[in-house]
Amino acid sequence: MTTHQRIEFGAGLRASLPVLLGIFPFGVVTGVAMAAGGIPPLEAILMSVIVFAGASQLAATQLLGAAAPLGVIFVTVFFINLRFVMYSASMRTHLAGLPLRWRLGLGYLLADNAYALCITRYTQHPEATDKHWYCLGVSLPVWLTWQAATILGVIAGASVPRDWQLEFAAPLAFIALSVPLLRDRAMVAAALAAGTTVVLAHPLPLRIGLVLAAVAGISAGLLAERRTP
Amino acid sequence: MSLLSIWVAMLGMGLITLLLRSSFLLLPDHLHLPPLLRRALRYVPAAVLTAIYAPELLVKSGAIDASLLNARLLAGVVAIVVAWRLRRTFFTIVAGMLALHGFGAAIASLQI
Numbered sequence: 001m002t003t004h005q006r007i008e009f010g011a012g013l014r015a016s017l018p019v020l021l022g023i024f025p026f027g028v029v030t031g032v033a034m035a036a037g038g039i040p041p042l043e044a045i046l047m048s049v050i051v052f053a054g055a056s057q058l059a060a061t062q063l064l065g066a067a068a069p070l071g072v073i074f075v076t077v078f079f080i081n082l083r084f085v086m087y088s089a090s091m092r093t094h095l096a097g098l099p100l101r102w103r104l105g106l107g108y109l110l111a112d113n114a115y116a117l118c119i120t121r122y123t124q125h126p127e128a129t130d131k132h133w134y135c136l137g138v139s140l141p142v143w144l145t146w147q148a149a150t151i152l153g154v155i156a157g158a159s160v161p162r163d164w165q166l167e168f169a170a171p172l173a174f175i176a177l178s179v180p181l182l183r184d185r186a187m188v189a190a191a192l193a194a195g196t197t198v199v200l201a202h203p204l205p206l207r208i209g210l211v212l213a214a215v216a217g218i219s220a221g222l223l224a225e226r227r228t229p
Numbered sequence: 230m231s232l233l234s235i236w237v238a239m240l241g242m243g244l245i246t247l248l249l250r251s252s253f254l255l256l257p258d259h260l261h262l263p264p265l266l267r268r269a270l271r272y273v274p275a276a277v278l279t280a281i282y283a284p285e286l287l288v289k290s291g292a293i294d295a296s297l298l299n300a301r302l303l304a305g306v307v308a309i310v311v312a313w314r315l316r317r318t319f320f321t322i323v324a325g326m327l328a329l330h331g332f333g334a335a336i337a338s339l340q341i
Contacts (some may be wrong), residue, residue, distance in 0.1 A: 025319040043235050050243035059281055060238055064230045070237055077242045079277045081249045086255035089262050096255060107251025154282020161302040165329060168301065171285035172308050172325035177311035178278035179321075187275045194276035195283035202288045210280050218269045225268070 005133045012137020015121070019113040020145045026173060030054045032160070033170040037061035041154050048150040052108065052143065055080050055177060057150075058170045063207070072207050075106045079214050087115045094122040094131050102132055109139035111146070160188020190221030297337050305330035 001009070027048075035178045039061055047057055056077045087110055095106065118135045122128070149150045160166050164179040194217030200208030251326070253260075286305035287293055295302065308325030315321070 022318055025322070026295060029322055037244050038230060039235060040232070040236060043232070043239065047235075047239045047242075050239055051246050053242075053246050055278060055281075056242055056246060060242060062281075062285075064235060064238060067230065070234060070241065074241050076281075077245050078249070079273065080281075081246050082273045082277075084246070084250040085252045085262070086267065088250060089267070092253045092256075092258075096258070098254075100255075103254040104247070104251055106246055107254050110250040116250070146340075165333075166326075168285075168326065168329050169322055171282035171301075171305065172322045173318065174278050174282035175305065175308045175325065176312050176318040176321035178275055178282070179309055180316045181275045181278075181312075187272065190272040191275045191279040194280040198280040198283050199287045199293060202284055202293070206338075209284075210277070213280035214273065214276050217280065218272045221272030222269060222277070 001133075002130075005130045005151035007131045008133035008137075009137040010098070010135040011121075012117075012139075012211075013141060015117050015134075016114070016138045016141040019117065020141060023113060023142060023145050023191050024149045026054055026176070027149025028153040028156070029169045029173050031150035031155075032157035033058055033153075033173070034150070034168050035154045035157030036160065036162075036166045037065045037170070039064065041158060041210050045151055046156045047148075048147055052111070052146065053077075053081060054146075055174065058173060062170060068207060076207070076210055079210065083112075084110060090119055091115070091122075091135075094118075094126075095135070096133055106135055106139065107130060109136075109143055111142055114139045114142045185197075186221045186225040190217040193217050193220035298339075299330040300329055300336055303332045 031044065031048070034047065034057060035041065039047065047060070051057055051060075059076050059080060063076060088107065091106075091110070095103065098106075104144050114135070117138045122131055123132060128134075141163075157166060178191065180190055192212040197216040198209040198213035201212050204212075253262075282305070286299075286302045287295060289299060289301070297303070304325050307328035308321050311324040312321040
């Protein structure tokens, strides 16, 4: 690590601190929901390490609990994480020319909050060098906090009585994630269309409703956007 | 749920998530997202996240329940309002859990 790389890495570490306060409770809730949803402690902790994506872990817990086929779980996770394609497309110019291990490593670590911090800094200082070290500095504390929080949640969740209904923390976490996204009319239209579609489609097999809801939500968003002057 | 299905789910999910996150970091530089696709992708998180929690609030043992006797729906509405006003994960979850138990107790006392 050169001096400049160390400076970039340190700047990333400092920038991550306020974000950790939001990640910690979400991680605890994810751990609690995985344990309450019947995933054994070891597998729940490994899932956090291997997948490292809270919304996917929560959705998979619900689907595994409902004995959904694996294909349904994979399609759901694909749709939940489709946003990362958008993230990686906008990060690419700033991370050009890196060796494969860096691109895969930063790809694995690319969480929502870390992405938001990195892209803000890159947009403000497009001329900077060693940008990947800033991203690593942001992402490592986020990763460590997430793992610590889910482990704590798994341990706590396994010892909580069933009638506390802690599994309801999963839909609540999705509300906490999605409602702040509804900043304009088109986003509200997308959410309403998707929510209505999935509820009306609930008798359909294999949770096809989720795919229909994604299509309905995207279409509604694009239509509402076109009408907004 | 079987241990095997948990493991297969976990490994598959990990692979899918890694490929999506690294997608454009691995693709050649001349490949770009078409503008329409880029716009469409903006709506994916709001649509999909809402579609995941909506049935948890509105569908009860296989039927739509939009009545005032559905504690999950009422608690969900409380959580949505808190998330909208405060934008904090922690408060949203605490308010939603308290509301679930509050409404649950109130509805149970009505039905006796």
